[in-house]
Amino acid sequence: MGNPVEIKKNIYSVGVKDWNVRDFHGYTTSRGSTYNAYLIVDEKIALVDTVKNRFSSRLLENIAKIVDPAKIDYLISNHTEPDHSSSTPHVMAAAPGATIIATAAGKSGLEKYYGGSDWKINVVKTGDTLNIGSRTLSFVATPMAHWPDSMVTYSPSDKLLFSMDIFGQHFASSGCFDDEVPYDELMREAKKYYANIIMHLGKVVKKTLPAVEQLDIDMAAPAHGLILRKHIPDFVASYKDWADCKPTPKVLVIYDTMWMSTEQMAKAILEGATRPGVDAKLIKLSVNDLTEIMTEVLDAGALAVGSPTLNNNILPTCAAFCAYLRGLKPTNKIGAAFGSHGWAGGGAKQVDEELEKTGIARVREPLTCVYKPDAATLEECRKLGAELADKVEQYK
Ligand SMILES: [Fe+2]
Ligand SMILES: [Fe+2]
Known part of the structure; x- marks a missing residue:
């Protein structure tokens, strides 16, 4: 299932690999998938997203290898779709004092899915920030990329973007980073993901990409698949072509x-x-x-x-x-x-x-x-x- 991997100093990938999933609401995931979650250890502890609920105990085990889950101060919910949010009740049970950070639509989605009337949810919008010690995270709402609730989280001091479904791939591998798998396979899975999940959102992608491009990043950590540290420019260029369904002969x-x-x-x-x-x-x-x-x-x-x-x-x-x-x-x-x-x-x-x-x-x-x-x-x-x-x- 994968152990935590430190992707930047004191930032860990703590999600799970779902090697055997082949049907993701009709999408044939021939290489499985991953549900990525990230733990930021600073003066405050922040968890970015959760995983599909059938893997919730594995997520908590991964977190426990780094910190006691009860010490989580913030759960940043970039996206309410259940592949990323359905372990929220388990995380909140383990860390009852945690504050959830979400967009207004995210708050409403989490409440509709999981109740959570006793959860503290702070609503954020584009430009809002959250200081967790040595880092100040900022949030950019990306409505309809993928759902109305969606947002991305940026850590400027790490040059790291938690890009949610954007730049994702349904691709389970023993590697964690984009340069640890064959490039052609990576891009094929990225293209397949775009075609089947994002193709209908081309106009939104065109609006969203400039906001992503203006950020100073050297790593993009999506909610599925490999983390990008080498091929961000290739993904941005491909997304520009794909947003237009750029025709070829x-x-x-x-x-x-x-x-x-x-x-x-x-x-x-x-x-x-x-x-x-x-x-x-x-x-x-x-x-x-x-x-x-x-x-x-x-x-x-x-x-x-x-x-x-x-x-x-x-x-x-x-x-x-x-x-x-x-x-x-x-x-x-x-x-x-x-x-x-x-x-x-x-x-x-x-x-x-x-x-x-x-x-x-x-x-x-x-x-x-x-x-x-x-x-x-x-x-x-x-x-x-x-x-x-x-x-x-x-x-x-
Ligand atoms: Fe999604
Ligand atoms: Fe997703």
């Missing part, structure tokens, strides 16, 4: 099929899009994971999305994809819907409506066929693929 052909007709269409679209310099990918929904698919969507230039018609309706796997996609609100994408049907259409049309509601600019009406694509339809599919490839080549 990539065409995704995402589909499902019943009797291989929509699959034939998908393969013809892929064939049309395949050329040097364009990353064209075929993604069948029933054999791919939505978490991984959204990671591909984040920087794709174009999406062709196909569904056959089942009972006058979209296929359930395609409906699930469309619903997830719509919630994540990708920007800067073009696309088109396609699919086969029998006597009554509907699947491709519904995909088209979903793409429209998602804000994806469609390059044509839904491309459909009855029962099975003939040579002319397959040629039209190849043309669609080529058109999408033509349009994303500008991003080279």
Whole structure:
């Protein structure tokens, strides 16, 4: 589960590693995750965030290796989401004299989740500070990054930002810092996390990043995954690109099929899009994971999305994809819907409506066929693929 690690003088990472979690409210965490909490030992003792409640005793054991948990003076709650706050009742039971520091929305969230009517909660806003001895911590509210209650905590004398979900990764490893894992794996997990948790908050990220950038930091300690001490500039640059869902020359052909007709269409679209310099990918929904698919969507230039018609309706796997996609609100994408049907259409049309509601600019009406694509339809599919490839080549 990991022992405490001193990340700066008298500041310890005391959270837990959840090696085996694979389903984080639908997000497939193939490398597990961590719930990071940090203990600052100064004249006053401050704990930054807690962990998922099933690990609460482990958190308290980790703290006890450094100080008696009863001596905690402040519990700084950067974020009310239960992966970070649900051990609050356990911490407050161990340290009944502690004062919780949270935003106004954080206070209300903690009270709604956990009652805590006898807890002392000091409400802070951007610019407020807390002196704990040799350090003066300051707080920056980051509403909607990730929830309305969210904030980050900054220790100027340590050049350290407790960045909450921002810069997080669902990534359990034996290492503690970003330079202790392979760089490509780190960035892949950071991208996956952004795509599945933060993509829909691009506008908020654009507002929040300047506030983070103006801080003098050499370490960012997020609430999940590795602590950044080497790759902060890479994360900031990536977040800027991801906030715009910056398109690359990539065409995704995402589909499902019943009797291989929509699959034939998908393969013809892929064939049309395949050329040097364009990353064209075929993604069948029933054999791919939505978490991984959204990671591909984040920087794709174009999406062709196909569904056959089942009972006058979209296929359930395609409906699930469309619903997830719509919630994540990708920007800067073009696309088109396609699919086969029998006597009554509907699947491709519904995909088209979903793409429209998602804000994806469609390059044509839904491309459909009855029962099975003939040579002319397959040629039209190849043309669609080529058109999408033509349009994303500008991003080279
Ligand atoms: Fe969160
Ligand atoms: Fe989180």
